[in-house]
Amino acid sequence: MAGHGADEHPHGADRLCAAGDRVYSRAVRRGRVPRRDAEPVPCLLELALLHPDPDDMDWLVPTSPQEVMTRLLRGVHDEVNASQRRVGSAVEAFERYAGLGRQLQTSAGTEGTAIRVLDGLARIQAAMDEATQACTTEVLTVQPGGIRREPELSEGLHRALALRGRGVRMRDLYTHVARHGQGLLNYLELMGDAVEARTLDEVIDRLILFDRTVAFIPANTDRTMALELRHPALIAYLVTVFERLWRLAIPLTAPLPDTGIKGISHREQSIAALLAEGHQDAVIAERLGISVRTARAHIARLSETLGAASRTQLGVRIAQAGLDGAPRLPATISLPDQASGRESPTAR
Known part of the structure; x- marks a missing residue:
C-alpha cells in the first residue's frame, strides 16, 4: 500500500x-x-x-494544521540556515584564494576574471556603476543591519534612479527592523513599483546581483574591500539563496505575524530563538540589526513576561513556551500571571 x-x-x-x-x-x-x-x-x-x-x-x-505548518516551516528554516552557512564558508574561501591569486598575477592580469577583488571604496563604486549601466532587467539585493540611514540610502540613489528609468525591476531584502526607518519608506515611495521590498528576522551579509550575471559581496568586515563575482555557478548559487530567503520573507506592506503568545512580540520571539541557540547579546543584536542596548531591553521584557528570575531559568521558560524554534505538538503551557503571580495557561 x-x-x-x-x-x-x-x-x-x-x-x-x-x-x-x-x-x-x-x-x-x-x-x-x-x-x-x-x-x-x-x-x-x-x-x-x-x-x-x-x-x-x-x-x-x-x-493538527498548526503542527503541519510547524514541520514545514522548520524544514525550510533548516534549509535556509544551511544555505547561509555555505555562503559564509564560500566568502571566506573566495577571499583566501583571491589573496593567493594576487601573489601570482598583476592587477592588470586579474581584470575580467570570474572572481575579482575590489580594494577600496572608489574602486567598488566604479565597478558597481559599470554593472548598473550594463543592467537591463533585474537587480536583487540583500541589505543587512537595522534602520537604513539617509546617507546609506542616498549613496546608491543615483544608480537606483538610473535603473528605474530603464525599466529594471528591483527586489530588496531587509531585516524587520528596517521597517521602522522613515528614510527607507521615503525611498520606496520615490521608486514606486520599480522596487519590491520584503523583510526577515535576519538576513545574510550584503549581496547585490545584476541581471543574474554579476554579483558583489563584502570581502572584509568594514566593507572597504569587495568581491566581484561573474562565475556562472557562483551566480546561480547566490540567486538560489536569495530566492529561498525571498520566499520566507514578509512583504514590507504586510504586518508581521502574531506570535500567538500574549505579551510576546515578534522581535522578542526572534530573540528567544537566538537565546535558545546560546548566542550572546552582542551577536543577537548584530543578527537582528538592533543595538545591544535594545536587545538587552527586549531580553529583560522577555524575562518579565515569562517569569524568569535568571538567564538559566529564561532558557527553560523559552523552551516551555515553544519559543526556541523546535517543532513540537500543540499543548498548553503555564506562564506567570503578571498581576497575581499565579500560573496562567497560554496556548502555543
Whole structure:
C-alpha cells in the first residue's frame, strides 16, 4: 500500500493532491474520518497527516494544521540556515584564494576574471556603476543591519534612479527592523513599483546581483574591500539563496505575524530563538540589526513576561513556551500571571 501511494501521490505535505486535500480537510472539520475514506489517498498516512484513532482503529484522526505548518516551516528554516552557512564558508574561501591569486598575477592580469577583488571604496563604486549601466532587467539585493540611514540610502540613489528609468525591476531584502526607518519608506515611495521590498528576522551579509550575471559581496568586515563575482555557478548559487530567503520573507506592506503568545512580540520571539541557540547579546543584536542596548531591553521584557528570575531559568521558560524554534505538538503551557503571580495557561 505504501509503495502504491508513493507512485500515485508523488508529493509532500506542502502540496497535497486534490483527493488528499478533500479527505484531510474533512477530517479536520469533523475530528476524524473512517479509515475506508483514506484508502484512495494513502499519502495522508505516509505523510503523517492522518493517524489511527487509539480508541477505534477503524477511524483516523488528523494531525493538527498548526503542527503541519510547524514541520514545514522548520524544514525550510533548516534549509535556509544551511544555505547561509555555505555562503559564509564560500566568502571566506573566495577571499583566501583571491589573496593567493594576487601573489601570482598583476592587477592588470586579474581584470575580467570570474572572481575579482575590489580594494577600496572608489574602486567598488566604479565597478558597481559599470554593472548598473550594463543592467537591463533585474537587480536583487540583500541589505543587512537595522534602520537604513539617509546617507546609506542616498549613496546608491543615483544608480537606483538610473535603473528605474530603464525599466529594471528591483527586489530588496531587509531585516524587520528596517521597517521602522522613515528614510527607507521615503525611498520606496520615490521608486514606486520599480522596487519590491520584503523583510526577515535576519538576513545574510550584503549581496547585490545584476541581471543574474554579476554579483558583489563584502570581502572584509568594514566593507572597504569587495568581491566581484561573474562565475556562472557562483551566480546561480547566490540567486538560489536569495530566492529561498525571498520566499520566507514578509512583504514590507504586510504586518508581521502574531506570535500567538500574549505579551510576546515578534522581535522578542526572534530573540528567544537566538537565546535558545546560546548566542550572546552582542551577536543577537548584530543578527537582528538592533543595538545591544535594545536587545538587552527586549531580553529583560522577555524575562518579565515569562517569569524568569535568571538567564538559566529564561532558557527553560523559552523552551516551555515553544519559543526556541523546535517543532513540537500543540499543548498548553503555564506562564506567570503578571498581576497575581499565579500560573496562567497560554496556548502555543
